Structures are given as structure tokens and as C-alpha cells.
Amino acid sequence: MDRKKTYKVLLLLCFCLCTTFSFSQDSKQKALETRRQELRREIKKINELRLENQSKQKSQLSLIEDFNYKIGVLNNLIKVTNQQANLITREINSNQKKITKLREDLTHLKAEYAEMIVKSYKSKNEQSRIMFLLSSNDFKQAYKRLQYIKQYSDYQKQQGETIKAKTTELQQINAKLLKQKEDKQKLIAENRVTQKSLEAERKQQRVLMASIKENINRYTAQINQREREANRIDAEIKKLIREAIARSNKKAGKSSSATTFALTPAGRALAKNFESNKGKLGWPVDKGVVKVRYGTQPHPINRSLKIKSNGVRIATEKNAKVKAVFNGEVIAVVNMRNINPLVMIRHGNYITTYKNLSKVYVKEGDKVTTKQEIGEVFTNRITGETILSFSISKESATQNPASWIYKM
Template identity: 65%
Template sequence: MRHNQLATYFVIFLMCFTSSVFSQSKKQKELEERRQELQREIRQINDLLFKNQSQKKSQTSLIEDLSYKVNVRKNLIKVTNQQANLLTREINANQKKISELRDELTTLKENYAKMILRSYKSKSEQSRIMFLLSSSNFKQAYKRIQYMTQYSKFQKEQGEAIKVKTSELQKSNKELLRQKDDKQKLIAENRVAQKELEGELNQQQSLMASINQNLSKYRNQIKEKQKEADRIDKEIEKMIREAIASSNKKAGKSSNTSSFALTPEDKALASSFVANKGKLPWPVEKGVVKVRYGKQPSPIDRTITIQSNGVRIATEKNADVRAVYKGKVLRVQAIRHGNVLVMIQHGNYITNYTNLSKVFVNPGDMVDTKQVIGKVFTNPSNGETTLKFSIWKEINTQNPADWIFQM
């Protein structure tokens, strides 16, 4: 009875321990994937925003780029710290497991040694045949045979248990060494990242000191930039309203509505577009998001709020612009200070690609996912190649990060 209870407690402990280790391993895998993503993002930032230092960027662009890089670097350090802390917990749990395994192994070996000794003494004092012959009846003799068989079986099981525990202990020791090695590598990487962050923060402070000498000038620049972005957004909304009115007029519906009159084919396309939410490809093959969707403080002056109805993606020079999903080209339009805009309709959803230097499609064309529709414009004065990308559901903007894969 006592043996069965101990076995039950051990199984429960093993199940709890295995569940805890699995949970930690899953979390460790998630953190490692996030760390790899952030490292890739930093490499892209260096390649796309800081590689060509010969071009003269404005102070505002430099501080924007540097602030972005600092934030990503801080996130990388934070995730690496989380990994190291989780490894510390795993190491402590493993050390506890090793200590318990050693104690169990010692107990098993001691019990096994006592069992062998008893068996040897029993054999020397009295042979098995005499033990059986001394039985008072057949039933007792049968029970003695069963006892000897079970005892022999139990001996073998104890021997096998010792082998299993020894193997488990060796495996745990090996795992412990790997965990300690991984932790040291993470600590070393974080030291390097911390040093790079310090350099970037010093550079950021130096730039901000220069900007603060004439802050009112930069505030005005930010406000003018925001006005220009708002103007382009209003122009896009006006084009969408015109497209809705035209579409509804053809369908014999009221032109004063803010919703498309969709054909069965349009509805199917819209459903397909929604079904791929979060899985759509990037509109450029290589890029980093400099300005995200929604309200956010300006990196120059955090008292000023920036409103972005899409994302601003920095990419490489002469980069191709790709349709993020199949659809119909609704509009190709030159915009003041925004170069050329391409608008693609996916049922009642519209994707907008602004700041193109070349366009390879025309209104009415049907395009496929990842089809090249143009080239991103590169500003000759500062070398910046930036695509403005937005998603609309009729006249309402959407957050592109919810739609584009890993944005």
C-alpha cells in the first residue's frame, strides 16, 4: 500500500514538473523568436536608415530614425533580459530536479544492495528446494513459488529503475550545462547591446540639444508636415467618396451613401481579403515602419501629437511597390508633395500606395497579390526612400499592422 502511494505521488510530481518545463520551454521559444525579429529589424534599420551617411538628412529625420532605432534596441534588451531571467528559473528548477534525482538514486541503490544481501543470505542458509519442501501443504508451496517469482521480478525492476534514473540524471546534467552556456551568451549579447544603446542615446541627446536651440522652428516644421499629411488623407477620402458615388450610380443606387454597392463578385473578393487579415504581404520587399498608425507623440517634441492614418515605410532605393492583395486599380493620381498615388479596390476595402516615382498600372487593371505596380520615389536632397501605405474600409481607415504579416 505504501509502495503504491509513493508511486502515485511520484507520478503526480513528474506530471507537474513536465507541465512546468513544457510551459517554460514554450515561453523561451516565443522570446527567442521575438529576439530574432528585433535583431533582424535592427539590421534593416542600419541598412535602410543609416547606411548612406553621405546624404545630408534633416535634423528631424535624423532624430526620427535614431528614436526609432533606440526604441527597437530597448525592446531587444528587454526581451533578452526576460530570456536570461527565464533561463535562471529553468536552471534553478533543473538543479532542484538533479538534487532530487541523486537522492532517489542513492535510496534505490541502498535498497537494491540490501535486497541482494538478503537474497544471498537466504540462498546460503537454505536452498530454494528446501524452502519449498518445508511447506505444510500444496497451497503454501504454490504461494512460496509466487513469492520467489515476484521477489526476483522486483529485483530486476529495481535494477532497471537504477539504470533509468542514472540516464535521466546524466541527461539533466547535460541540459544544465547547455542552459548555463545559453545564459552566458545572452548576458554577453546584452552587454554589447547596452553599449550600443549608450552610444545611440548620447547621439540622440546631442541632436536634441541642437534642436532645442531653435525648437520653435522645428515645432513649426512638424505642424506643417502634419497639415500636409492631413491634406493628402482628405484628398484620398474625397477620391474614395467619388468612387463610391460612381459605383452606386452605375448600380442604380443612391450616390449620397458612404458604402459601396457591391456585386456578388465584389462581396466574394472582400470576404477573401478579410480572411487573409494578418497574413497579407508587405507592399515592399524590404522595409521598416518609421511612422505607425494612429495618434503618437512627436519624437522631436513629445507635447505635439502626430496623427497617422496609415504607415510610413522606409525602404531601399529603386524599391518595387507590390499590391498586397488581388483587386482592381481604382485610381492613379498625381498628388501635390505626395508624388503619385495608386488606389486598389478589394470589394469594399481599398489599399493606397503613395509617393511613387513610376507607375506600371492603369485604372481598371486587375492586379494579383505581390504584383509590382510601381517604384518608390527617392528624395534626391536627402536620399530617403519612403512609401506611405494605408488601408481603408470605404471611408474609414484601418491599422495596416492588423493586416500585414509581422508589421
Template identity: 60%
Template structure:
């Protein structure tokens, strides 16, 4: 029975430790995410507010606000999750403190009873009489052992009380810290909520002004999409031609392949590129993703769908563009009414950098990871500095956020 109870007790202790560790791990994960979002908001304000002197288009302002609101909502959500987790931890702490107090009370009562009994029997003569009254030597020896064990037990009980008292004090200190942390999170959330309300109101005001002349803005969006599709078609053609050229000397089956025919060196490069998925550096040192990959409704006219085959990164003026991985400059596209686009080949993977101003490379150049390849173009009218970045595997686009570190 004793063994069974011991196993149950040990099992409960193990569960408690594992539960506490899981909560601590989750709290750390949430705190890291909260700090990331806070840094992102600071970065948004730094990048977007640096061009206040410029007359931004209503479309740009709405995009900026949409992004700010989205990040702010995520921050509030994560902070709420942290506060709720802290509430659970505080409740568990309080239960533990109550249990410790009860146990401490029992220990103290037992100890007090022992001390009283010990006090009554502390007289040396009574101890001597207790030993002399033994019927034989064996009994006397056992009584000496009992007196020694009783003294040791008293000492252990005293130590136990001291340990429990220290544990209780520590639990109380942890509880106070957690309550302070929770109050801090609640205060921060109130500030974030006020900022969110302000941004939503600003969004509503601009949107109501836009709705009065929605056709004009919708046509501007469609015109930008037409220009983007024109560049995308040029990129697709360059990639198709390069694939066909790589397969030209191969068999008929290979010649009709949709993928590159790779040399041993190119295969090794592609394998290396793939092994770095999710760890590639950003194509600019500082930036925020304003438009994500894939199909999405326009922030201005929800009936218009934007099909983004890459990401749009807002960055600072004169921002340098960096190759995200070692490779070769496959092509540079220059078209009327659009800024240069650079394609870099990494085996059968291609990274594309659109809307460049100055160029630092030419077709055929070998580049290394983080090597400067140019500078992002800054719109002189709006002050916007936006890099469009895409990733291809053969002739199919992939989500850049899956490749770039913490995008």
C-alpha cells in the first residue's frame, strides 16, 4: 500500500513538473512573439513615417494602415494569450501556496507537540530512570536508540519546517512577480487598443473618401496589375527559354521537360539552396512585407483580386538589394514604364528582384550570399521605396515567406 501511494505521489510530482515546464515554455514562446511584433510595429513606424513630407497616394496610405492594423491585432491577441497564461500560472501558484501553508501548519503543530513532550521529559534524571527501568540490557540499548532517533526526528522536523517556509516565501515572491508581469501586459494592451482604435478610425475616414471615387482608384490598381503582369510574362519567357536551352542537347523527352537539365555543379548548388529553406537572409537589410504571396482581395476594392507571385517589401530610401544566396545573374530585364528586374539562378531555383534603381551587377556575373546587386528605386512623388521579390523553382513560383528567415 505504501509503495502504491509513493508511486502515485511521484507520478503527481512528475506531472506537476512537466506541466510547469510546458507552461514556462509556452510563456517564453509568446513573449518572443510579442517582442517580435513590437519590433515590427516600431519598424513600420520608422519606415512609413520617414516619408511624411511626401504626398502618398490614398492606395499607399490604406495599404500602410492595413498592415499596421494587422500587426497591431496580432500583438493584442498574443498579449491576451500571455495574460491568460499568466492568470492560469497565478491560480496554480495560489493553490500551491495554500497547500504549502496547510502542510506547514501540520508540521508546526506536530513539532510543537514534540517540543512539549520533550520539555516534559527533558530532566536528565527522568531519562536516566527511563533507561534504568529497563528489564534487561537489550531493552536499555533499544531505549537509547529510541532517544537518539527521537532527537534526530526533532531535528529533521525543524529542518523540514525551515525548508517549507523558504519554499512558501519563494512561491509568494514568484506570485508577486507574475502579478506584476500580468498588470504590465494589461497596461500595454490598453495602449495597443487605443492605437488600434485610432488607426481603424483613420482607415474608415480614408476609405469613405475613396468610395466616393472608387472607379478611379480601381482603375489605378488594375493599371498597376497590368504592368506587373507584363514583367511577369517577360520573366516567364526568360525562364522557359533557359529551360529549353538547358535541355536542347538531351533526349526528346528531356527536351520537352518543364524543369532545368542540371550539371553536377548546378545540382549541388540547388541542393544547398534547398537545405537553407527558411534560413535565407532578407533581400534588404530593413523591411516590412506589405503585400504577401498569393491571391488576395485589394485593400481598396474588395471585388478586385490581386494575384501576387511574390512579396512586396517596403524599405528605407537608398536601401541596398542583396542576393539571398550564391548564384549567377541569369538576366536583367529593362522595360518602358518600369524599373529594372534582376534574375539570379541557383541551380534550378531562381530569385527575382524587381523595382531596382541603380544596378551593381550585369548578366553572367557570379554573386555570393548578401552581395549587393543594386539599390531599390524610390518613387520621387510619394517617397515610397518598395522591392518586389519572388522565388521560382524551375518555372513555378513559390512563397518567399517559406524561404526567407522570419518573413
């Protein structure tokens, strides 16, 4: 490969690398901006729910959950905004280097172009061109000289076009640089406001925690009571799932001691369809924020205590309608002592459970469709809180709803 071809290959490789890097940066920036807007919407929902309940006397346990949740979201917003600002800084530095390089290229190109114009002007006389051709030793040399004159003229035009293109590129990068600097300043200003909000939340949280620590034993007893209540509900749900599995196996003529559902072809198709929608299922309420997530976690008040959550607790608005997240069949509508009603829906060998309802619109055996209203979330008259407890399981094995519900 000659030097000219090698140079062209290197230029092409450099262009491809620059394009890939630019695309990667843009992609990261878009992803961060999407996440930032999601967090802002989440904070808006938290504030709206707070305003809705501000006249109510929430329990201190609930208030701490609220503070912890909002502090977590604010921290995430600050982190994402900082990442955006840092990425823009890198882009600004990259563009400043490009501008410096383009200016150097333009200076060089303009100098070359000016030199060509001078030479062209000196040899502009048509007679001198004819003499240049006529002084050739033979026809072959005359043809080569004619080609040279044409190539020189084409090169002049090409240089002019290159200067024009580089000047346009420089103007575009300059405009982009100004926009990036403006965007960065906006992000920095927004982060200052978020930081103030975070400090205000932390201050209120510290005051509340100080008063709670004075009566930590009383609050620990309340936490343990709530855990026992949650465990009682979970035990009842597991029992109902075992009974549903036993019924399906008995109907299929199989052992009733089996731990998995005996699925019909329609049941297998439904389960497969449910699985294919993992991460894309709709929320069980139109508007809400997750206050307690899935899994074992330290309690926000007494961190030496571990709480186990087999689902999620979603704070929503008053009179919020509960919707089935997927097609299925109601296998149970449960009314337990001192517990608000819950609904269980089977989707093949998957089950979704909707707890803490005030009204139920369905009954056992009903076929339901995706987004069908199945009830209404209970609102605590004293605290003003409207909390839906939602869980997903495959047979008796609990699943993390955040893995299944879209953007949870």
C-alpha cells in the first residue's frame, strides 16, 4: 500500500472513531437527561402527595419514610445532574480542541490558497498558457501539461471549497460550544436549588429523628407489630397460592402435593406472554411513588432492625383506582381480620397481589384484562395516606416488582 492510500485509510479510521465517540457522548447525555426528568417528575409527585395530606396528622414512622424517600430521590437527582455537567465539561474541552485545530487548518489552507491565487494571477495571461503548451517537446508532453493546468485549476476550486466547509464547521462548533456552556450553567443553577431543598429535608429529618430517639422502645414495638401484621398477610397469601396450585393439579389429574401449577396450553401461553412483558408491565395505579421497595432492608428509624418486604408499597392519591397489570383470572378476594381487602390474580403460573383496598370491583373466578379497574386503594382517614401494597410471585417464589413494572 502506497503512502497516499495509507493516509486515506488513517483519515477514514480517525473519522469513524470521532463519529463513534460523538455518538456515544450524545447517547449518554440523552440517557442522563431522561433519568433527570424522571427524577424531577418523581419529586413533583412526592410534593403533590404531601400537599394532599398536609392537613392530616401522619405518624412519625410514616413521616420518616417520607423524608428518607425524598432525600434519596434528591440525592439521585444531584448525582445525575453532576454527571450531566461533567459530561458537558468533557464535550466543551473536546470542542475547544476541535476549534483550535480547525483554526490552525484554516490558517494553513488560507495561506496556501493565497499563494496559489498569486501564482495563478501571474500566469493568468492566456498567451503564456499557450506558449507553455507549444513549448512541449512532443504531443505526450503537451497532453500532460494540459492535464496539469486542469488539475491545478481543480485543486484551486477544491481548496476554496475546503476553506468554506471548514469555516462552516468552525461556526457550527462555536455555536454548539456556546449552547453547551449555557446548558452547563443551567444544570449548576438547578443543582444549587436541589441542594438547598435536600438540606431543608435533612434538617427536618434530624429534628424528627431526635424526638423519636427519646421514645425508641415505643417505636420499635410499633415496627415489630407492623412486621407481624405483614407476615400474617404474607402467610395467608402463600397458603392461598398453595391451595390454587393443589386445585390446578387435581383438575389435571396430577398429585395435589406438587409445588407448581399444572398448566393448560392456554395457561402456558399466558405465562409465556407475561414473561415476555417483563420490565414493560403497567403500574397498578395511574399515579404513585414507591415508598418501600422489595427485599430485606434496615428500618429507617431503628437501623438495627431488619424488615422484609415481599413486594412494594406505593403511595398514591386519594380514591386511586387499582388496575390489573396483565390479563388473568381472579383466584382470591380476601378479607382478613383487621386487614383491608386484597385481590389475587393468576397469570399462568404467575400471581399478582393488590393489598390494602377499600373497594373491590371483582370476585373470585372473574377473568380480567390488562388495565382493568379491580378496586380502589384504601385511604387512612387519620393520616390521609393512600398506600397500595403490590407483589408478584412465580408460584410461591416472590419476585421483585421493580424488575417487572415499567420504570419502577
